[in-house]
Amino acid sequence: MAGLLxxxxxxxxxxxxxxxxxxxxxxxxxxVDPANPPERKGLFGPGxxxxxxxxxxxxxxxxxxxxxxxxxxxxxxxxxxFMPLTSADxxxxxxxxxxxxxPGAPDERFKANVYILGKGLRADGIKVAVFRQTRDARGxxxxxPVNARMASDMENxxxxxxxxxxxxxxxx
Numbered sequence: 001m002a003g004l005l006x007x008x009x010x011x012x013x014x015x016x017x018x019x020x021x022x023x024x025x026x027x028x029x030x031x032v033d034p035a036n037p038p039e040r041k042g043l044f045g046p047g048x049x050x051x052x053x054x055x056x057x058x059x060x061x062x063x064x065x066x067x068x069x070x071x072x073x074x075x076x077x078x079x080x081x082f083m084p085l086t087s088a089d090x091x092x093x094x095x096x097x098x099x100x101x102x103p104g105a106p107d108e109r110f111k112a113n114v115y116i117l118g119k120g121l122r123a124d125g126i127k128v129a130v131f132r133q134t135r136d137a138r139g140x141x142x143x144x145p146v147n148a149r150m151a152s153d154m155e156n157x158x159x160x161x162x163x164x165x166x167x168x169x170x171x172x
Contacts, residue, residue: 067091068116072126075161076114079154083112093117099133107135108144112154121162128154 067090076095077088083097093116099109115127128151133141 067119068093069119069121069125069162071121071162071165072116072158074165075158076116076126078161079158080112080114083110109133109135109141110146114154114158121166123155123159126155126158128152128158130154 073090073093080095080097083100086096086098088095095114095116097112099111101109109132111131111133113129113131115129116125117127118125130146130151132144132146134144135141
């Protein structure tokens with residue numbers, strides 16, 4: 001069975017929170033103080049329809065350009081990159097993989113569904129469901145039990161990677 005390393009996530013707090021944004025005029029990443037967010041111009045002028053949202057709070061940090069936390073989104077894609085993807089919806093926060101057979105275990109395959117549940121980088125903002133099938137002597141795939149820790153291990157790996165991505169942006 002494919003083993004995953006269990007990683008722990010430690011809380012990350014700084015003396016002052018700043019979050020990355022993309023300056024639309026230059027395309028450069030800039031750090032934004034949530035207490036003084038830049039003025040956003042809507043699609044139909046100031047105060048009009050805005051595709052990125054007007055009210056950016058700490059809970060929305062990292063949610064620029066997608067409907068969910070961008071750090072969790074990128075970390076989820078990085079974590080399951082070895083599996084083929086069936087679909088990825090950045091606005092709904094759903095990533096569905098196709099079946100993957102580990103090398104050396106052709107009669108066993110796994111599938112993972114990743115759900116990003118919010119815009120905040122929080123431990124309860126990610127949910128992973130893992131499915132496993134085995135092939136019997138007739139060549140038919142049948143459902144098989146999954147190690148109970150596999151989904152939580154993947155969640156921890158995603159959270160750790162998201163934290164690394166966030167710290168890398170803050171250090172720039």
